[in-house]
Amino acid sequence: xxxxxxxxxxxxxxxxxxxxxxxxxxxxxxxxxxxxxxxxxxxxxxxxxxxxxxxxxxxxxxxxxxxxxxxxxxxxxxxxxxxxxxxxxxxxxxxxxxxxxxxxxxxxxxxxxxxxxxxxxxxxxxxxxxxxxxxxxxxxxxxxxxxxxxxxxxxxxxxxxxxxxxxxxxxxxxxxxxxxxxxxxxxxx
Amino acid sequence: xxxxxxxxxxxxxxxxxxxxxxxxxxxxxxxxxxxxxxxxxxxxxxxxxxxxxxxxxxxxxxxxxxxxxxxxxxxxxxxxxxxxxxxxxxxxxxxxxxxxxxxxxxxxxxxxxx
Numbered sequence: 133x134x135x136x137x138x139x140x141x142x143x144x145x146x147x148x149x150x151x152x153x154x155x156x157x158x159x160x161x162x163x164x165x166x167x168x169x170x171x172x173x174x175x176x177x178x179x180x181x182x183x184x185x186x187x188x189x190x191x192x193x194x195x196x197x198x199x200x201x202x203x204x205x206x207x208x209x210x211x212x213x214x215x216x217x218x219x220x221x222x223x224x225x226x227x228x229x230x231x232x233x234x235x236x237x238x239x240x241x242x243x244x245x246x247x248x249x250x251x252x253x254x255x256x257x258x259x260x261x262x263x264x265x266x267x268x269x270x271x272x273x274x275x276x277x278x279x280x281x282x283x284x285x286x287x288x289x290x291x292x293x294x295x296x297x298x299x300x301x302x303x304x305x306x307x308x309x310x311x312x313x314x315x316x317x318x319x320x321x
Numbered sequence: 322x323x324x325x326x327x328x329x330x331x332x333x334x335x336x337x338x339x340x341x342x343x344x345x346x347x348x349x350x351x352x353x354x355x356x357x358x359x360x361x362x363x364x365x366x367x368x369x370x371x372x373x374x375x376x377x378x379x380x381x382x383x384x385x386x387x388x389x390x391x392x393x394x395x396x397x398x399x400x401x402x403x404x405x406x407x408x409x410x411x412x413x414x415x416x417x418x419x420x421x422x423x424x425x426x427x428x429x430x431x432x433x434x435x
Contacts, residue, residue: 152348152351152352155348155351156344156348159344159348160344160348163338163339163343163344164336164337164339164402165336167336167337167338167339167343168334168336168337169336172334174392181339181343181346184339185343185346185347185350186341187349188347188351189350189354191353194349226358245332246329247335248331249329250332251331251333253330253333253334254333257330257333257334260408269334270328272327272331272333272334273334273335273336275331276356288395300326300327303326303330304326307326314381315322
């Protein structure tokens, strides 16, 4: 029985020989990762589409240097985050949402799916500085550990840990502030 | 508290598929570039290129060695020419001395005859 990794390795081997169908399979396999990272880093769909397409075009040029499916996945995450950070630093930052948006009622103790909370969290992630944003996305979107994040971003491990700690504290503070305001508005004590 | 926040972050940041339209655009750009640009380098050409710097360095070294040998040859030739010129000058100088001495001897003989 084929594992997902061996299928991806087969697609890679075939794509390296010029098989367009196999390259398309690799694109489909990785496009949600690449596009989501691009979108959450850059904040607009047009910018994300452009960056994500460019990353796959670069992959097509560098297929011969991909040693394995795992290497390919690492390479994609690395290239999209580095390029997104470069673009953010060279252009004015586009926030996903203004910080003046009306605060929402949040409950950080509930472990159920909360679309409003999730939307708010994505907004807050979009307001983080570029490097911190990349660290948080690689941790919570891609489920990488700090060592893998450090390798992907060429960042010291302590800097990764510092970004994680500070970003979580900032998110917690912003969510708590929104909760306090909501309670006050509705007259709760 | 942190665990709940982290769980919510994972839910909020689940990656979303951009759809078939995105895939089609990527493949269209790949095909467009393939028809206008040279084919991506294969592993064989990559490996051949790895030898290129070493080959260039070897060629450069050979060129330097050959040039050095030619400079050496030219220097040897030049030295031979210089030696020859020096010998000629010495010969001429010697002849001039001999000639001057002959003049003096001739004058002395003439004076005696008078």
